[in-house]
Amino acid sequence: MTLASHSTDAAQPLSYSWLLTARRSDLAHFRRLAKLAMRKWQQDDAVTEVVLHGVTELLSNVARHVPDPRCRLELFLEDGAVRVTVLDSSPTLPRITLPDWTAEEGRGLWLLREMADSIGFEPTPEGKRVWVRISGR
Incomplete structure (x- = not known):
């Protein structure tokens, strides 16, 4: 796992940022880091679950679709909302379409769009920036 981390303020950071190599085997680790940030920001369970889904989906997409899996994961607390952002090196923008419910994949961003604000x-x-915003608390 490649990891470098940064937060804006040790006492009450308003953002966290990690440079990482997206691997499916490391998703649980980044979910734990995001969960700790949500606790620090006093977000409720419903917000936390959507944030964790966002972390999983956005990093999984980098691992699956981007030839160079190095990326940046960012969490921001802004105006009472949480934003999960992933920046990667691929210029290909995602497409969110109605999923084929019989397929084994291809519904993650659609579900995330339904859950988030x-x-x-x-x-x-x-490359590109992909983000999801969830109203806080």
Whole structure:
């Protein structure tokens, strides 16, 4: 696991950021880190569950679809909402479509969009940014 971490303030950080290599075997570790951040930010269980789903889905997509799995995972607390962001090196933007319920994959972002307040993605000079926003508490 490749990991470098940063937070804005040790007492009450408003963001966390990790440089990592997205591997399915490491998802539980990053879910634990996100859960600790949600506790520090005093988010309720419903918000925490959506945040953890977002961490899992966004990092899984990097591991599955991006040739270079190095990425940045960011958590932000802004205006009472939590934003989960992943930046990766692929310029290919995700497509959120109605899933084929008989398929074994392909419904993650659609489900996340239904659970969160908003989801988005945009190109960056290095690849893309994918984010999900969940109203806090």
